[in-house]
Amino acid sequence: MNIASNIKTLRVSLPPQVRVVAVSKFHPTEQIREAYGAGQRLFGESRVQELVAKQQELPRDIEWHFIGTLQRNKVKQIAPFVTLIHSLDSERLMQEIEKQGAACGRVIPCLLQVHIAEEETKSGFSPDECRRFLEGNRWRECSHLQIAGMMGMATYTDNREQVRREFRQLKDLFDESKAKHFAGDPSFRELSMGMSADYPIAIEEGSTLIRVGTLIFGDR
Numbered sequence: 001m002n003i004a005s006n007i008k009t010l011r012v013s014l015p016p017q018v019r020v021v022a023v024s025k026f027h028p029t030e031q032i033r034e035a036y037g038a039g040q041r042l043f044g045e046s047r048v049q050e051l052v053a054k055q056q057e058l059p060r061d062i063e064w065h066f067i068g069t070l071q072r073n074k075v076k077q078i079a080p081f082v083t084l085i086h087s088l089d090s091e092r093l094m095q096e097i098e099k100q101g102a103a104c105g106r107v108i109p110c111l112l113q114v115h116i117a118e119e120e121t122k123s124g125f126s127p128d129e130c131r132r133f134l135e136g137n138r139w140r141e142c143s144h145l146q147i148a149g150m151m152g153m154a155t156y157t158d159n160r161e162q163v164r165r166e167f168r169q170l171k172d173l174f175d176e177s178k179a180k181h182f183a184g185d186p187s188f189r190e191l192s193m194g195m196s197a198d199y200p201i202a203i204e205e206g207s208t209l210i211r212v213g214t215l216i217f218g219d220r
């Protein structure tokens with residue numbers, strides 16, 4: 001695995017509005033340093049313990065994104081430094097992020113995670129739950145948390161049309177929500193969709209952040 005060349009190859013294929021979150025979960029810090037050496041500054045982790053350990057060891061100018069299921073009792077550990085949480089999926093989690101953001105004097109940007117795949121999972125709002133969350137307006141009372149967009153994962157399948165349909169569904173919800181709740185608010189702007197296997201389709205459907213692990217670092 002030549003991590004630096006993997007990153008460079010990936011980057012040249014991307015349109016300018018798309019940023020790469022290098023998903024480094026389960027990979028050691030030497031590999032992250034290699035990516036860092038190739039200019040990568042944006043990394044994603046899905047476990048709090050692992051993220052905190054890596055953040056302490058690695059350069060300060062890395063932007064750390066949290067992309068996994070987030071337990072409320074662990075928010076406190078990442079609140080001081082996390083630059084984007086991709087997995088906000090309940091009002092109770094929102095309240096905890098707001099509380100911990102206040103405790104460290106930060107505004108923490110978060111994406112609403114929406115469940116678009118066919119597969120059963122506990123994480124993510126359904127599209128209707130997401131609409132109700134936004135219509136409930138409780139998020140407007142948060143001054144230490146900012147809703148910065150949406151995140152979703154497509155079904156893991158070879159059926160490209162299904163994947164495209166699911167991404168399109170998320171993009172439609174994103175556009176609808178932006179028009180309804182964030183008109184004139186530039187902070188709602190990120191659409192996190194696309195992984196190693198499906199990022200080209202996600203980009204065609206309007207992604208602004210792709211979360212790529214395997215293609216950069218190899219198998220986990």
Ligand SMILES: *Cc1c(COP(=O)(O)O)cnc(C)c1O
Nearest residue numbers: 023046067195196211212213214
């Ligand atoms: C692991 C993970 C990724 C990266 O997956 P790859 O297939 O290795 O690119 C992206 N998003 C989330 C939420 C993940 O947990």
